[in-house]
Amino acid sequence: MGERVLYGYWRSSAAYRVRIALNLKGLSYQQRSIHLIKNGGEQHSAEFQQLNPNQLVPVLVDGDWVLNQSLAIIDYLDETYPDQLLTPQDPQRRYLVKALAxxxxxxxxxxxxxxxxxYLSGQLNVSDEDKNxxxxxWIHQGFSALETRLAASSGQYCVGDEVTLVDVCLVPQVYNANRFNVDLSGYPIIERVTMSLNDxxxxxxxxxxxxxxxxAGS
Amino acid sequence: MGERVLYGYWRSSAAYRVRIALNLKGLSYQQRSIHLIKNGGEQHSAEFQQLNPNQLVPVLVDGDWVLNQSLAIIDYLDETYPDQLLTPQDPQRRYLVKALAxxxxxxxxxxxxxxxxxYLSGQLNVSDEDKNxxxxxWIHQGFSALETRLAASSGQYCVGDEVTLVDVCLVPQVYNANRFNVDLSGYPIIERVTMSLNDxxxxxxxxxxxxxxxxAGS
Structure with missing residues (x-):
């Protein structure tokens, strides 16, 4: 295994998920910033497309492996470095964690x-208000259902008292929702769990x- | 285990995936149609929300289990009925199959x-042409990258010569793209693999x- 490098961007939710997973597992990594706005978006450069033709972050290079898709990356980490499992082995919890994530x-x-x-602002010329x-x-659609489900599954975290993949997905999504000033007061479990996780x-x-x-930019 | 019931809709891509997976594994199932258009969408009914607060199909009831999210359902099927694995065990192929799916x-x-x-037609009042x-x-964005990746991974099917989760996701997406008259001639591997699968x-x-x-409707 050579060095581990995460190509991401500070505000990318998907890169944020992978950073959390790497940190939870105690795996060290270097970071390369792919600026998603500057120069029309560095993720579209010919160089980055060699790593990921999808033109999206994150990409994790782990020795000989070049991996994309944050959930597939985290599953790979879970199977390769199983010390702190993010998707539990117990069948019922395993299914539940995947579905909630x-x-x-x-x-x-x-x-x-x-x-x-x-695309909404550009090709469709949608106003800032409509885009907002x-x-x-979509946050309210998703979080309403999630809050209902968490009422049954949550303990200190989304599923019981162990940190799982659901938590790894939730925190970046809440961060993002806060950036867009979404009122989350109708989701007390989501708020409580997020606060615990952010500690x-x-x-x-x-x-x-x-x-x-x-x-470095928005 | 009691009976197995799939709540879906004929044209739902996600329900289509689960039907394929059940068929590949030789698992019998009854179907309940949740009409996504009629009466403002039966997926929004109070009765269906008891099964799935997300108000989306499919839902699979397998004995005592009530499952949503097509990918999580298919993983559950793979782990519970491992006869024809859709996500292979070999680590490299396993990662690749998940990422491509x-x-x-x-x-x-x-x-x-x-x-x-x-939402585009309704709240945003987008024209049919712009919606199209x-x-x-998004098909072209996704399929361009996928075609590049399949050049490296495909055999008779998306990953080598065994049917995997990627194939299970591809066929419904191609079906859907054809409904919207997307020209897929620029993706010869996607077209060839889809034709093999549809046999x-x-x-x-x-x-x-x-x-x-x-x-029953669109």
């Missing part, structure tokens, strides 16, 4: 991604504001 | 879902047109 990572996040918001409502709409060192060190490329 | 199920499908197209371009845009009995029996609720 996907409730965030599939039903919410892809709709509120930078490239989607850019779009953002809020953990692995989450603190993964926060956008403390990354080397923080404030 | 997510390239479709996360980067493409959520953006072109019914509820998103309804939106649809085509398989498990895929044929999962096709939207042969479901009991086919042509």
């Amino acid at each position: 996907q409730d965030i990572a599939i039903d919410v996040h892809p709709l509120n991604n930078l490239r989607v918001l850019q 409502q779009w953002y809020h709409h 953990l060192d692995a989450f603190k060190r993964a926060a956008p504001e403390v990354q080397p490329d923080a404030n | 997510q390239d479709i199920a996360i980067d493409v499908h959520p953006l072109n879902n019914l509820r998103v197209l309804q 371009q939106w649809y085509h845009h 398989l009995d498990a895929f044929k029996r999962a096709a939207p047109e042969v479901q009991p609720d086919a042509n």
Whole structure:
């Protein structure tokens, strides 16, 4: 194994997930910032496309492996470095963790991604107000259902008292929702769990504001 | 274990994935149609929300288990009924299969879902032509990258010569793209693999047109 390098961006939710997972597992990594705005977006450069033709961050290079898709990366980390399992082995909890993580990572996040918001403003000429409502709409759709489910599953964290993949997906999504001034007071469990998680060192060190490329742009 | 019931809709890509997986594994199931258009969408009914607060299909009831999120359902099926594994055990292939499946199920499908197209037409008052371009845009974004990756991974199917989760995600996405008249001639590997897959009995029996609720509406 050579060195471990994470290509990401401070405000990318998907990169944020991978930083949390690496930190939870105590795995060291270097970071390369792919500026998603500057020069029309460095993720579109020919050089980056060699790493990821999808033109999205994150990409994790772990020795000989070049990996994309944050959930697939985290599963790889879980299977390769099983010390702190983010997806539990018990079948019922295993299914539940995956489904709840996907409730965030599939039903919410892809709709509120930078490239989607850019398409709304650009090609569709949608007003800032309508774009903002779009953002809020998908957060509320997703978080309403999630809050209902967490009422049954949560302990200190989303599923019981161990940190899981759901937590790894939730914190970046809440961070993002706060950026867009979404009122989350209707989701007391989501708020409580997020507060507990943000007290953990692995989450603190993964926060956008403390990354080397923080404030490099929106 | 009691009976197995799939709540879905003939044209739902995510339900289509689960039908394929069940068929590949030789698991019998009953179907309950949740009409996504009629009466403002039966997925929004109080009764269905008891099964799935996310108000999305599919839901699989397998004995005591009530499962949502098609990818989590298929992982559950793979782990519970491992006869024909859709996600292989070998670490490299395992990662690759998950990442490619997510390239479709996360980067493409959520953006072109019914509820998103309804939001574009409704709340955003986007014209049919612009909505169509939106649809085509995300297919081309996703399929361009996928075609590049399949050049390295494909054999008879998306990853080598065994049917995997990638194939299970690809066929419904291609079906959907064809409905929206997307020109797929620039993706010869996607077209070739899809044609091979559609020759398989498990895929044929999962096709939207042969479901009991086919042509019940768009």
